[in-house]
Amino acid sequence: MMAREHQARKRFGQHFLHDSQIIERLMSTINPQSGDLIVEIGPGQGALTFPLLKRLGYLEAIEIDRDLVAYLMGICAAKGDLRLHNTDALAFNFHTIARKNQLLRVVGNLPYNISTPLLFHLFTQIEIIKDLHFMLQREVVMRMAAKPGNKNYGRLSVMTQFYCEVEPLFIVKPGAFIPPPKVDSMIVRLKPHHSPLAPDIPHKALSQVVSQAFSQRRKTLANSLKGLIDLVAIKALGIDPQQRPEIISLEQYLRLTQYWLAQDRNDL
Template sequence: MSEYQHRARKRFGQNFLHDAGVIHRILRAIHAREGERLLEIGPGQGALTEGLLSSGGQLDVIELDLDLIPILQGKFGHLANFRLNQGDALKFDFNRLEAAPHSLRVVGNLPYNISTPLIFHLLDNAPLIRDMHFMLQKEVVERLAAEPGGGDWGRLSIMVQYHCRVEHLFNVGPGAFNPPPKVDSAIVRLVPHDVLPFPAKDHLLLERVVREAFNQRRKTLRNTLKGLLSSAEIEAAGVDGSLRPEQLDLAAFVRLADQLAAQPKVQTQD
């Protein structure tokens, strides 16, 4: 219908999902149920929205593009389980949703240019979240799900896996979108841990250690971390200082961060 047409905008990184088979497969993976609290980030023209609403869940959506607001309201505004929040998801206060702890199920076909900062913003609100299903650039999903020892293992892998279990569900080709992006996409499921497998004494120090380690990922740890930890302190954490950061697993990075936390008057901010 013509009143529901909208041209995708480059500045918002919009690529609208239109492939019915892919839409059905995503909805099947989410498997939303009646009474659940759902949050869709960037609903676009509502490709996933309709299926999420038909589950009987209570759906909030966050949309930045003002031109899409009347389209979404025209399609779904009459439904009691639909609520539209206009704004930037990167700045959104998720406490506004008044969701119970570990209840919020987050869904989004995320613009590639904001996917990483948005995931970190959501992780700051992990106590509210039950799970997250995102369409992302395939290479981002590969980094999220990476294991130590490979080129994809880095800051994003470690900090997301610190908070969540990561599942790379399936890939999606460019033809599923309008306009088609120049890259392949993938669906990922992120499930916040009920109990952190490797809890750090200070997660801000963990972020700092990981960031410093991967700033020069080709160098050894004793070189990249020399501003934070001496060679002896690295060894005291049970880590070989001659290794490169990509060779360490999450548990080793947590030990390094805890070693740093044991120092007197350590600062969590640069």
């Protein structure tokens, strides 16, 4: 059942999923099990909310649009226990819904305009997350999964792969949504690493080094990191300072960040 009177709001980046085959495929991909603690970001008109609630009986969800909150609470009242948080997911503390000894499973059809900052927000709370299944702009998923040397490789690739294994799954065409977006979407599965790749490196530090490197991606690494890490230090770390940032691997960015942190960083 759709909230037909609700018009998609551009400021919230709303595109409502309506294709039943895609919904079924998504449910099969997520494979919710009894007792799972799932939180849905941006339930919209309930395309995933209804089948998840039917399968689980209990669901946490975050929706910023007050009109949709009222609709969802009304329509889901007899379907199960829907705990709906009317707030901005970018500011939400996911620890408030986590349970002792049970990790969150996060799902959602993410608005294109907040997908990257929302991913970064979730990465800072990755220790309480079991997996993430998202529908995103296809280009964003390609960037998340890209390897060094690929034209899509950049800050998002490094940061995502630092925290998770990235598994692009399948494409969703614009016609599956109302209104249809102008680009293809893609389902991606993110599985946090069992053990942190570098537990001594804080999110803020790696983000700062990688952001500066890719802020001038056409320049050499030595030039793009000028003022942060000098050419001699880059060479000493076994990294070619004349390479461009998109050639540098995650492991090499971790080495650069560890060096930078060792230089008496008191502001992180």
